[in-house]
Amino acid sequence: MQLIELEDVAYAYSGNRLLQGVNLHIRPGSFHFLTGPSGAGKTTFLRLLYMELMPTSGTLRLFGKDAAALDRDAIARVRRRIGVVHQDCDFLDHLSVAENIALPLSVAGTPSPAAEEDLAELIAWVGLGERARARPPELSGGERQRAALARAVITAPDLILADEPTGNVDWDMSLRLLTLLIELNRMGRAVILATHDLNLIRAAKAQVAARVLRIRDRHIEPAGAEL
Numbered sequence: 001m002q003l004i005e006l007e008d009v010a011y012a013y014s015g016n017r018l019l020q021g022v023n024l025h026i027r028p029g030s031f032h033f034l035t036g037p038s039g040a041g042k043t044t045f046l047r048l049l050y051m052e053l054m055p056t057s058g059t060l061r062l063f064g065k066d067a068a069a070l071d072r073d074a075i076a077r078v079r080r081r082i083g084v085v086h087q088d089c090d091f092l093d094h095l096s097v098a099e100n101i102a103l104p105l106s107v108a109g110t111p112s113p114a115a116e117e118d119l120a121e122l123i124a125w126v127g128l129g130e131r132a133r134a135r136p137p138e139l140s141g142g143e144r145q146r147a148a149l150a151r152a153v154i155t156a157p158d159l160i161l162a163d164e165p166t167g168n169v170d171w172d173m174s175l176r177l178l179t180l181l182i183e184l185n186r187m188g189r190a191v192i193l194a195t196h197d198l199n200l201i202r203a204a205k206a207q208v209a210a211r212v213l214r215i216r217d218r219h220i221e222p223a224g225a226e227l
């Protein structure tokens with residue numbers, strides 16, 4: 001089964017057509033970059049995949065289910081299998097970093113002791129062990145992005161959507177975030193990483209069999225060999 005299937009999908013904001021004729025299959029466990037200039041529609045495309053937006057026309061299937069046929073509960077169930085990392089990560093500033101990361105779990109129910117252990121392990125994995133008790137406003141940009149990544153994957157999603165997670169951090173931190181996403185991919189998660197940073201894509205290609213999708217002229221197509 002494909003994780004994501006799009007058939008002739010189009011999307012328009014109030015009549016202003018942004019994407020059209022999008023045909024795409026994303027396999028479980030694959031790694032895709034989504035690139036294209038600012039304003040091309042990268043964020044819009046990721047919002048379609050998270051069903052924050054619905055296609056204006058065409059068919060979007062997630063985990064084999066037609067997005068248009070899902071009711072609210074079904075949408076919530078599908079979303080639990082998707083982790084999202086935004087460029088501008090929002091946190092609840094009155095909660096600690098650890099509490100923010102655990103938030104998706106507390107929404108799903110009371111965390112068990114085993115879940116507490118997993119949380120500590122996850123926080124250590126993103127390198128925030130020393131910062132777990134800090135409040136989000138005390139974090140650097142790179143720390144915020146790593147906390148956002150940890151929060152996105154705490155529910156062990158099958159699909160991770162990362163929207164320019166390296167947009168506001170320096171090169172070393174970009175590589176570190178990339179490494180975390182590649183490790184998640186090696187653990188079997190599908191990753192879609194939107195970025196306009198071609199150097200990041202080049203750096204990834206040495207480490208992972210990533211495909212590059214590009215938005216051009218409202219279509220999403222495989223990028224050529226020039227990358």
Ligand SMILES: Nc1ncnc2c1ncn2[C@@H]1O[C@H](COP(=O)(O)OP(=O)(O)O)[C@@H](O)[C@H]1O
Pocket residue numbers: 013018036037038039040041042043044045
């Ligand atoms: N909510 C919205 N309403 C109307 N137009 C929007 C909305 N969100 C984005 N757009 C427009 O759609 C285009 C693509 O935006 P976006 O998907 O954010 O591109 P990217 O992430 O590639 O920079 C831009 O021209 C943007 O101004």
Ligand SMILES: [Mg+2]
Pocket residue numbers: 042043044163164
């Ligand atoms: Mg964007």
